[in-house]
Amino acid sequence: MLRLVNVNSYYGLIHILKNVSMHVSEGEIVTMLGANGAGKTTTLRTISGLQPVRRGKIFFHDQEITGASPEKLVSMGIAHVPEGRQIFRPMSVYDNLELGGYLIYKHYGKKQLKTDIEQTFALFPILKERRTQYAGTLSGGEQQMLAIAMALMSRPRLLLLDEPSMGLAPLIIKDIFQMIAKLQADRKLTVLLIEQNANAALKIADRGYVIETGKIVLEENAGKLMTNQEVKRAYLGREQKEIWE
Amino acid sequence: MNHTDGTLIDVLQFLFMGIQRGSIYAMVAMGFNMIYNATGIINFAQGEFVVLGGLMMVSLTMAFNLSIVFAFILTVLFVMVAGILMERLTINPVKEPTVLRLIIITIAVSIIIKGAAMCFWGKGSHYMRHFSSSESLDFYGATILPQTLWIFAILFFLVVAYVIFFNYTMTGKCMRACAINRDAARLAGINDRKMVMLSFALSAGIGAIAGIIITPIIQMDYTRGAMLGLKGFGAAVLGGLGNSMGAVFAGILLGILEALGAGYISSHYMDAIALVILLLVLFIRPSGIFGSSEAMRLKEF
Numbered sequence: 001m002l003r004l005v006n007v008n009s010y011y012g013l014i015h016i017l018k019n020v021s022m023h024v025s026e027g028e029i030v031t032m033l034g035a036n037g038a039g040k041t042t043t044l045r046t047i048s049g050l051q052p053v054r055r056g057k058i059f060f061h062d063q064e065i066t067g068a069s070p071e072k073l074v075s076m077g078i079a080h081v082p083e084g085r086q087i088f089r090p091m092s093v094y095d096n097l098e099l100g101g102y103l104i105y106k107h108y109g110k111k112q113l114k115t116d117i118e119q120t121f122a123l124f125p126i127l128k129e130r131r132t133q134y135a136g137t138l139s140g141g142e143q144q145m146l147a148i149a150m151a152l153m154s155r156p157r158l159l160l161l162d163e164p165s166m167g168l169a170p171l172i173i174k175d176i177f178q179m180i181a182k183l184q185a186d187r188k189l190t191v192l193l194i195e196q197n198a199n200a201a202l203k204i205a206d207r208g209y210v211i212e213t214g215k216i217v218l219e220e221n222a223g224k225l226m227t228n229q230e231v232k233r234a235y236l237g238r239e240q241k242e243i244w245e
Numbered sequence: 246m247n248h249t250d251g252t253l254i255d256v257l258q259f260l261f262m263g264i265q266r267g268s269i270y271a272m273v274a275m276g277f278n279m280i281y282n283a284t285g286i287i288n289f290a291q292g293e294f295v296v297l298g299g300l301m302m303v304s305l306t307m308a309f310n311l312s313i314v315f316a317f318i319l320t321v322l323f324v325m326v327a328g329i330l331m332e333r334l335t336i337n338p339v340k341e342p343t344v345l346r347l348i349i350i351t352i353a354v355s356i357i358i359k360g361a362a363m364c365f366w367g368k369g370s371h372y373m374r375h376f377s378s379s380e381s382l383d384f385y386g387a388t389i390l391p392q393t394l395w396i397f398a399i400l401f402f403l404v405v406a407y408v409i410f411f412n413y414t415m416t417g418k419c420m421r422a423c424a425i426n427r428d429a430a431r432l433a434g435i436n437d438r439k440m441v442m443l444s445f446a447l448s449a450g451i452g453a454i455a456g457i458i459i460t461p462i463i464q465m466d467y468t469r470g471a472m473l474g475l476k477g478f479g480a481a482v483l484g485g486l487g488n489s490m491g492a493v494f495a496g497i498l499l500g501i502l503e504a505l506g507a508g509y510i511s512s513h514y515m516d517a518i519a520l521v522i523l524l525l526v527l528f529i530r531p532s533g534i535f536g537s538s539e540a541m542r543l544k545e546f
Binding site: 048050069070071074075079080082086087088089090091095098099100101102103105106110150151153154 | 415418419421422425426428429430431432433434435436
């Protein structure tokens with residue numbers, strides 16, 4: 001479904017992604033592990049068109065999308081939930097969802113947008129309760145739910161999730177990951193998930209990549225990654241002794 | 246006149262004059278804020294939009310003898326097209342748009358518009374007939390021009406339209422979304438470049454309206470843009486950059502202070518008063534009286 005071929009990306013003069021090649025198949029949850037600054041967020045920003053590709057190609061459904069604008073990619077079915085809960089804080093929850101469904105409004109009109117928002121409310125009942133509240137006044141978990149709900153409003157085929165668990169309480173993290181797994185099962189949604197919380201991510205993922213300083217160093221099934229010595233040491237926080245003895 | 250309290254009448258008279266001038270500053274400031282919110286830059290050609298509006302209206306009503314309403318609409322459309330052209334030709338094509346580059350471009354555009362206006366309309370100042378009668382009305386001893394009442398009414402109408410547009414229409418919400426969080430707006434499928442163009446169109450439109458309604462009172466000539474723009478900028482800063490309701494209050498406040506200063510100190514210092522206030526705000530509270538200092542820290546400019 002999504003394929004990156006030798007993608008290179010720069011912030012100014014700094015080479016961030018170095019020949020990154022990866023793929024995500026239809027219906028999969030794929031996760032990407034890596035330390036801070038390894039290039040995980042840049043990978044997602046490159047896929048969604050926020051970050052320009054310097055060399056290499058990106059394909060979506062076998063169609064080349066290298067260099068397409070984010071607006072175009074959203075309409076093709078790629079939704080990106082950026083890290084840090086990028087919602088419109090001074091606007092109401094309802095307005096946020098409306099904006100998330102901007103393309104629905106543009107193509108199908110106001111009525112359809114309303115029905116879509118009602119469907120989203122069915123999926124996230126807490127947002128319905130909070131519909132008139134300013135988005136900035138929601139709790140962290142609710143804001144993350146809203147960010148995901150906004151992305152879903154554009155009826156995506158592929159969801160790019162950037163650290164949905166960042167700064168949230170463990171119980172809420174559990175909720176959010178259950179929600180992601182449910183979305184994949186119910187809506188046949190394909191998910192590319194970036195997480196610091198490698199344990200939680202690997203539990204729901206089918207496959208995973210490990211990225212280090214802008215290079216993909218490992219690709220494995222999620223189950224195998226969980227038992228991989230190196231991954232355990234670096235990302236799962238198992239004790240050193242356990243591995244070395 | 247049966248009022249004995251002359252000083253009260255004076256104050257009332259200055260208030261009218263202040264609110265009248267302030268309304269214009271408020272409109273210019275609203276125009277500044279629209280473009281500021283969409284792009285993060287100050288459009289120094291904002292005052293030129295006002296001049297274009299005024300001069301175009303003069304031509305249409307005085308030379309072509311069109312009715313006020315029809316000329317009004319045509320003029321606003323004309324200046325909006327000028328705003329769109331400005332954005333498409335000078336802002337949009339910039340490869341690596343930094344705030345400084347864009348601001349310098351707007352200064353260049355303002356010089357070009359000023360030059361073109363001089364070639365087209367000449368160096369003299371232009372008179373335009375008032376919307377309705379030019380006879381002053383008596384109001385508790387003070388006098389007020391019907392045109393001033395038009396100015397108040399149009400400012401009120403603009404503020405209402407502004408609130409409705411930005412809070413209840415999808416396009417307005419999209420523009421706000423772009424201002425709040427550009428990346429998130431683009432990820433929702435909103436074309437931010439289009440919103441920038443729209444902000445130039447609307448801002449030019451507001452500028453044109455300001456120019457149209459003030460021309461019968463001040464008489465327009467091609468050099469007026471700089472001072473009107475500067476005072477509008479003062480109002481925008483005083484109200485907190487980006488905060489249009491703040492700008493409306495600040496604009497009117499600035500106008501009143503200016504009128505009081507002109508009346509009680511000296512009318513020679515009228516322009517200086519606005520600039521001194523602008524400097525004081527920048528020294529003491531750069532976020533403006535209605536702006537939050539927290540938001541200010543996040544802004545580029």
